[in-house]
Amino acid sequence: MGTRDCQHICGESSPAVGEAGKTGEWRDSFPVIDQEKCLPVRQNKPSCFLCWLYCPDAVISRTIPIKINMEYCKGCGICAQVCPAHAITMVHEEEFCPNGTD
Amino acid sequence: MQLMVDTIEPVAFGTRNDSFLRLAESQKYHLCMQDYYEIRWHGRGGQGAITAAKILAQAAYLEGYQGVTAAPSFGAERRGAPVSASTRISPQTVMVVSQVEDPNVVVVLDHTLLKYEEITSGLVRGGWLIVNSWRHPKELDLGGDFNIATADATRVCSSLGLIVAGLTVVNTAILGAFIRATKAVGMASIEKAIRARFPNREVDINLAAIAQTYEITKLEKIR
Amino acid sequence: MIFVSKKIAKKASGWILDGNHAAAQGIKLSRVQVIAAYPITPQSPVTETLSEFVERGELDAEYIAVESEHSALAVCTSASIVGARTFTATSAHGLAYMHEMLHWAAGSRLPVVLVCVNRAMGAPWNVLNDQQDSISQRDTGWIQIYTRNNQEIIDSIIQAYKIAESVYVPVMVCYDGYVLSHTEMPVDVPAQKDVDRFLPPYRPHTILDPANPKNYNLVTLANPRVNAEGVLCHGYMELRYLLQEALQNSRETIIRVGQEFGELFGRSYANMFWENRLDDADVVIVAMGSLAMEAIVAADMLREAGHKVGVLGLRVFRPFPKADVIKALKKSRLVVVFDKNISYGLEGATCSEIKSALYGSSVSAVVRNFIVGLGGRDVKARELVDAVNKSLLSVKEGDLNKEYPEWICDI
C-alpha cells in the first residue's frame, strides 16, 4: 500500500490535535496549575483564558477549571508566562520522576 | 573480528585529574579494537548527544581508527524533543553516508526514552545497550539478545556540579560507561578529544565525570 | 582473528571536521578578501565560522552583512570587478534568489567562488538534502564541482579559486547538506604556506578603477559594433560564445589544477569524475556527491554476488566531461544513473547528460535512471543494489528502453 490514499497533490495538513506528532514527547518540563489562583475558577465565570488563547498547541481547554492535554503539551511554558494570576508553574520532569520512573 | 592493540600509552599532559590518570594507566593493557562500530545515541535536545557522538569519533580517530564519522540525525532540533546521533568507527575509511540502521552499540542519555521502541530498534545480537540510569541492567527489564550497561551518570554529574542551565550534562560522563562496556577507545584519546572540544576550565570536571562513571558502570552480558 | 600491534595501528594526529567547517577552513586558506553571505540552513555555519575568523583577525577580509542572497552575490560581483577575491555561500531558496546574479557573475566573467550546500527546494518546505537547487542553476554559465566527502570540500574550494581565476569563469562548489555539512569526518587541513605556494594572488582581467574609467556591462546589442577608437567589438552573441568556449576549454585547466594540487598535497584531482573499478565493469553505477561513496559500498556488495560492477562518481558537472564519460563507459553494457534531482517532465539531470554524451558514440549500453534521496530521504547501499538487480533483470527480459525514470519511494 503506497501513500496515494491521502489524496493530496501538495503538502498539506489541517489543524488537528496530534497533527504535529506526539509533541508531549518533547517535554522536559510541564505546567502545573494552581486552580485556586486561576481567575475563571475564582470568579466562577468564563474570563481570562489567556493560557487557552496563547498555547501554541491548543491543548488547554476553555473550561472551568481549565484542563491540559498532557499527551500533546510540549512544555514550552508559554501558558505560565502569560498567566496574569501566576497560577501556572513549570516543573521539571526530572524533579518529578527522579529515579527512572515515568 | 577483533583487533587487539597491545599497548596504548597514556599521553602526558600538564594538569590532570588523579582518578583519570589511574584509569588511563590501568587501561593500558586491555584495549580491544573491534573492526567496525556503528553507535547510535539517544537523548533529548539540549542534552548533548551530538557532542558525545563527535567526541567519541574524534577520540577513535586519535586512537588509530582510520575511518570515523559523527552525525546528528537529520531534521529539526527542538529542546526537549527526542534526538539521536550516530558515530561510525572503522579501521578503514567509512564509505557509508546513510543513516545507521543496525547499530552494535546504542547509548541512551535519558532513561525516560527507554519506553520508545525505536531506541533499541536494529540493535544487533550481542551488541551493547548503554543507559544512563541508576538501576542495575537486570532491573531495566528489557528483553533482547544484547548486553546492557548502566551507570548513574546523572548522579555523578550532579555531585561534581556538571550542571548547565539547571540541567545535569551527562553527555561526556556516559563516555565512561561506553569505554567500560566496549573498550573501543582508550582514555588517553578521550582526554585529547575532550581537551580539543572544551575550554581549559571545563576539561577537568568532564574528565572526572568520565572516570567516575567508568568506575560505577554495571555490566550485564548475555550468555 | 587479526592482531595488530601499535606499530600497525598508525596513530593519526589529525582532527575531524564537518563539511561546513571544512569549507570555512578552505576559504580562509584561500585568503579570500571579500565575503558576503546571508544565512540559510544548512549553510549557516559556513558564514558564521567565517565571520568569527574575520572578527578574531585570523582572516584579513571584509565581511559584508547583506539583507539577501541576491545582494550577497551582487556584492561579490562588484568586489570582484574592483579586483578582490570574493566568496559567498548559500543553499536552496538562497541560491534560487541569487539566480539573476549568477548570470551576471558568469556573463561578466568574474571568478567568484560560491559554496552551495545542497538542499531540497520548496514546496513543500524541507531543509534536508538533495541536489535540485544547484542542478536548477546548471545553465547559468558556472563551473559546477560536486564533492563526496569533507576532504574534497576543502581541497575543491582551494582549487576552485585557481580554476576560476585562470579561466575567468565563476565556480560553484557543491556538497550535500547534513550528509556532509553536518557530519564530522577526518579532514587534513593543508598548511597555509603550502596553499600560498599553490594559489597565487588574484589577477583580475579587468579592474574598475576611477583612474582608468571604464563602462562595464553596458547594453550590448545583437550585432558587433565599432567603438570610439574604431575597434570592432563583440556583440552580445560573441560574448556569449566566449563564455561557452571558456567552459568547453576549462576541462584542461580543471585537470591541470587538480594534478598540481596532488603534487603538492598528495591528493590528486586530475580527473573530471572518480572511477571505481571501471576497468572490467560491465555494469556501471553513476552518482554524484556523497551518494558516489555509498555507491561504492553497493558495488562491493554486487561484486560479492558475482557482478562486475564499477562506479563513476561525477565530480565536475559543468563543463560536462562528455569525451571522458564515453571512454570510461566503453566496456559497460548497463549504466544505472542515480539522481538526487529531476528535470520534471523528463528525467534526472545526470542521466540526461550521460545519455547525451553516449549519443553517436560506440557505447551502446542500456541506461537506467532512478530518482532517489529527494528532500533528505535516506539512500542505503542495499537500495542501490536492489535497483541495479532490478535493472539487470528487466534488461534480461528485453526491456531496453524506459521512457521515464523509476523512483525509489513509497508512492
Ligand code: SF4
Ligand atoms: S502553553 Fe506550552 S506548556 Fe502550556 S499547555 Fe500549551 S504546550 Fe503546554
Ligand code: SF4
Ligand atoms: S491564564 Fe492563568 S488565570 Fe487565566 S485561565 Fe489560564 S491559568 Fe487561569
